[in-house]
Amino acid sequence: MIDDPTSPNLPRNLDRGRRKAGRSPIRLGRLPLVARLRADRDRMARELDRQTLVMQINRLLLDHLDPEELFVAISTALLERTRHHYMALTALEEDKAMERLRFLDVPTARGQFRIGSGPVPDLLVPANAAFVSRKVQILDPGNITAIQPPRLATFLAREGVRSVCQVPLFSRGKALGILILGSKSEGNFTEDVLHLLEPVAAQFAVAMDNALAFQGVQSSRDQLAEEKLYLEEEVRRDFATQEIIGDSRSLKAVLDQVGTVAASDATVILLGETGTGKELLARAIHEGSRRRARTLVKLNCSAIPMGLVESELFGHERGAFTGAIARKIGRFELAHQGTLFLDEVGDLPLELQPKLLRAIQEREFERLGSTHTQHVDVRLIAATHHDLARMVEAGAFRMDLFYRLNVFPIRVPPLRERKEDIPQMVRYFTQKHARAMDKRIDRISGDTMQALVNWPWPGNIRELQNLVERSVILSPGNELRVPLAELSQPREPLSASPAPTLENLERQGILAALEACGWVVGGPDGAAARLGLKRTTLNFKMKKLGIDRGK
Numbered sequence: 318m319i320d321d322p323t324s325p326n327l328p329r330n331l332d333r334g335r336r337k338a339g340r341s342p343i344r345l346g347r348l349p350l351v352a353r354l355r356a357d358r359d360r361m362a363r364e365l366d367r368q369t370l371v372m373q374i375n376r377l378l379l380d381h382l383d384p385e386e387l388f389v390a391i392s393t394a395l396l397e398r399t400r401h402h403y404m405a406l407t408a409l410e411e412d413k414a415m416e417r418l419r420f421l422d423v424p425t426a427r428g429q430f431r432i433g434s435g436p437v438p439d440l441l442v443p444a445n446a447a448f449v450s451r452k453v454q455i456l457d458p459g460n461i462t463a464i465q466p467p468r469l470a471t472f473l474a475r476e477g478v479r480s481v482c483q484v485p486l487f488s489r490g491k492a493l494g495i496l497i498l499g500s501k502s503e504g505n506f507t508e509d510v511l512h513l514l515e516p517v518a519a520q521f522a523v524a525m526d527n528a529l530a531f532q533g534v535q536s537s538r539d540q541l542a543e544e545k546l547y548l549e550e551e552v553r554r555d556f557a558t559q560e561i562i563g564d565s566r567s568l569k570a571v572l573d574q575v576g577t578v579a580a581s582d583a584t585v586i587l588l589g590e591t592g593t594g595k596e597l598l599a600r601a602i603h604e605g606s607r608r609r610a611r612t613l614v615k616l617n618c619s620a621i622p623m624g625l626v627e628s629e630l631f632g633h634e635r636g637a638f639t640g641a642i643a644r645k646i647g648r649f650e651l652a653h654q655g656t657l658f659l660d661e662v663g664d665l666p667l668e669l670q671p672k673l674l675r676a677i678q679e680r681e682f683e684r685l686g687s688t689h690t691q692h693v694d695v696r697l698i699a700a701t702h703h704d705l706a707r708m709v710e711a712g713a714f715r716m717d718l719f720y721r722l723n724v725f726p727i728r729v730p731p732l733r734e735r736k737e738d739i740p741q742m743v744r745y746f747t748q749k750h751a752r753a754m755d756k757r758i759d760r761i762s763g764d765t766m767q768a769l770v771n772w773p774w775p776g777n778i779r780e781l782q783n784l785v786e787r788s789v790i791l792s793p794g795n796e797l798r799v800p801l802a803e804l805s806q807p808r809e810p811l812s813a814s815p816a817p818t819l820e821n822l823e824r825q826g827i828l829a830a831l832e833a834c835g836w837v838v839g840g841p842d843g844a845a846a847r848l849g850l851k852r853t854t855l856n857f858k859m860k861k862l863g864i865d866r867g868k
Contacts, residue, residue: 408494486522563738579605589729592779611655619664637686663703712824746785
């Protein structure tokens with residue numbers, strides 16, 4: 318009897334027939350073919366997801382030329398697939414000797430951390446073992462504790478990071494940096510994630526290489542534009558006023574010192590009252606040096622608001638502070654291979670002095686809002702009318718910075734110590750201002766000249782020049798008419814001693830307490846107890862005032 322194909326007993330009859338033939342019965346739910354089909358489907362889904370991500374990254378590469386914007390965009394694109402809690406990028410310095418954190422993105426706390434504004438960026442710099450192996454490294458809780466530097470391991474443990482993935486980035490055969498992803502989930506970075514990251518890392522390396530190169534070109538362009546504007550401003554100035562006039566013995570002694578030190582790269586500090594021509598001497602030093610072909614960049618530390626001095630000196634990145642809408646190149650960077658003249662350096666804020674000291678000694682600094690180190694080759698000339706030694710004693714100026722600036726001090730004499738130069742200077746300024754006003758003044762009476770020579774000139778050359786200009790305006794004919802009534806009440810020169818401030822008095826009190834207790838801060842006999850402060854409060858004040866042991 319032939320079985321009916323529609324019979325419900327057909328599978329059982331077939332199995333019975335297969336058993337008679339010595340073959341295994343068919344199990345429809347356990348077919349190897351179905352498992353293979355499912356595996357192929359999953360593999361195709363992963364490959365499709367991978368290709369989708371690659372295409373998404375390609376679009377991001379076309380849309381973002383700024384490296385930081387590109388980094389954040391890629392971090393956002395990866396977040397759905399890698400579930401990372403932070404992503405960072407370190408880049409090798411030019412000498413390949415060390416790494417620096419370039420970018421950091423914390424998706425769960427967007428905007429909370431910024432490069433250069435807290436302890437987190439400084440800690441997220443790993444060891445460069447991934448460069449040696451040229452392979453992706455997965456760190457689980459067992460070897461996270463041994464990660465270098467130790468502070469990073471401590472930070473990761475405190476933040477609950479249980480898995481770290483380090484992807485070395487290479488482009489055109491050179492090592493660029495390491496892409497680091499951290500997760501609070503153990504085993505978060507699986508083989509599927511690594512398979513996903515491989516093409517992304519290759520794309521990202523090439524893109525970041527191009528973006529950083531573009532940033533370097535843009536930075537060079539901005540620097541050239543800044544130099545052009547600066548030099549145009551210098552050209553517009555009347556360079557005739559920058560001629561050093563006089564034949565007195567004291568002036569010749571100063572010029573001899575200028576000629577001696579100009580050929581070297583030694584730091585020079587010009588000491589003297591305001592209005593004595595320290596800027597002219599700084600220019601003379603620059604023009605006599607091997608850096609004369611480059612720029613002499615000037616900054617008056619007392620003419621800039623205290624909160625903007627650091628930005629003027631070292632520059633800032635976009636978004637470093639409120640109102641920083643674009644990257645700004647600082648004076649140090651602008652003076653690369655040239656000379657930087659810091660006028661009135663005694664007015665530099667105390668909290669900024671350590672950074673200036675580092676820039677002078679190490680020839681490196683970071684812009685505000687960045688941890689990327691800028692290396693510069695700058696010759697420094699400083700000037701001040703303050704008595705820096707007395708400021709050091711009063712705690713208003715750092716001792717180490719004072720000695721670093723005081724390599725070659727030059728004292729510029731006040732005008733009252735070089736009276737024999739006054740007639741020559743009066744005639745020079747008279748002709749200069751007469752030409753500017755389209756006048757002809759060719760006569761100065763003897764009594765007038767004698768009165769000018771006898772005046773003590775508390776404002777020095779600047780006061781003399783202003784008085785001569787006013788006299789030219791008031792002179793109706795060809796004889797210089799000086800308002801001698803203004804010279805009838807001589808005044809003493811302005812004191813160069815800095816007035817005590819509340820901050821200086823507070824610093825002196827803290828130093829006295831520390832000295833009295835042998836620099837012990839805490840405890841019943843410590844400085845904090847003597848001052849009636851908490852130990853943490855005293856530590857904060859010491860840090861704010863720049864007080865360290867031995868300083």
